[in-house]
Amino acid sequence: MRLQERVAIITGAAGAGIGQATARRFAEEGAHVVISDAHPRRTLEVAQAIASEYGVKTLGVVCDVTSREQVEAMVQQTLDAFGRVDILVNNAGRNILAPVAEMTDEQWHTVIDVCLRGTFYCSRAVLKPMMAQRHGNIVSLSSVAGLRGSEKQAHYCAAKAGIIGFTRALALEVAPYNIRVNAIAPGLIYNEFLRRIYPDEFFDKAAPQHPLGAYGAAKRHRPRHSLFGL
Numbered sequence: 001m002r003l004q005e006r007v008a009i010i011t012g013a014a015g016a017g018i019g020q021a022t023a024r025r026f027a028e029e030g031a032h033v034v035i036s037d038a039h040p041r042r043t044l045e046v047a048q049a050i051a052s053e054y055g056v057k058t059l060g061v062v063c064d065v066t067s068r069e070q071v072e073a074m075v076q077q078t079l080d081a082f083g084r085v086d087i088l089v090n091n092a093g094r095n096i097l098a099p100v101a102e103m104t105d106e107q108w109h110t111v112i113d114v115c116l117r118g119t120f121y122c123s124r125a126v127l128k129p130m131m132a133q134r135h136g137n138i139v140s141l142s143s144v145a146g147l148r149g150s151e152k153q154a155h156y157c158a159a160k161a162g163i164i165g166f167t168r169a170l171a172l173e174v175a176p177y178n179i180r181v182n183a184i185a186p187g188l189i190y191n192e193f194l195r196r197i198y199p200d201e202f203f204d205k206a207a208p209q210h211p212l213g214a215y216g217a218a219k220r221h222r223p224r225h226s227l228f229g230l
């Protein structure tokens with residue numbers, strides 16, 4: 001129960017991936033979790049499910065991270081409900097495969113806005129309460145794609161690399177307030193949504209690129225592809 005009575009906001013937490021798995025793991029450790037996602041039905045369903053499964057308080061807030069107004073309202077709702085916010089996980093993300101030569105302005109802006117602008121809006125919105133309470137923890141999802149590049153994902157790679165720069169700068173700014181700011185850069189983390197949008201070859205190619213010969217999974221189940229039968 002390492003997070004007992006802590007209050008954690010996780011954006012993009014109503015999907016099948018890292019966001020919901022993080023919310024569940026935090027709840028397992030006793031945190032009250034704010035399930036924030038742009039998908040209305042799933043947001044409320046996931047918030048209810050986690051409350052009943054883990055016995056913690058939850059709040060489901062429908063929020064598009066690219067909207068400053070919605071982000072600020074979401075943080076205010078959190079403060080109204082719990083009186084504090086200890087952890088923010090900037091998890092909401094979008095990716096649309098497109099080679100740069102054919103990438104539309106809309107594809108570029110959509111991916112950059114959800115990944116990078118959303119991270120800025122959500123981080124900025126929690127800073128004042130975290131600075132006032134002299135405690136906080138912000139974790140943003142970057143990606144190996146932001147470290148080493150990936151075909152047809154230049155916008156995503158740029159945004160995820162941008163998150164690393166943003167994280168480093170913000171960490172320096174708010175360290176005196178006892179606020180820790182970190183980024184995580186996962187390799188491929190399997191989920192049912194990715195399974196539907198990417199072809200089999202994508203997963204076949206991805207597994208050997210990971211040092212363990214297998215990609216990860218947001219749920220605790222064995223990855224389908226593993227070179228070493230892990």
Ligand SMILES: NC(=O)c1ccc[n+]([C@@H]2O[C@H](COP(=O)([O-])OP(=O)(O)OC[C@H]3O[C@@H](n4cnc5c(N)ncnc54)[C@H](O)[C@@H]3O)[C@@H](O)[C@H]2O)c1
Binds near residue numbers: 015038091
């Ligand atoms: N899955 C991977 O292989 C992988 C690898 C490296 C990094 N990441 C990053 O980890 C994070 C989680 O990815 P995941 O694949 O585990 O999926 P996930 O299910 O955790 O996150 C996607 C969620 O984000 C929500 N979302 C999309 N646009 C939004 C918006 N504008 N406002 C609010 N919510 C929005 C979606 O509704 C969805 O529920 C993302 O930032 C992703 O880029 C994922």
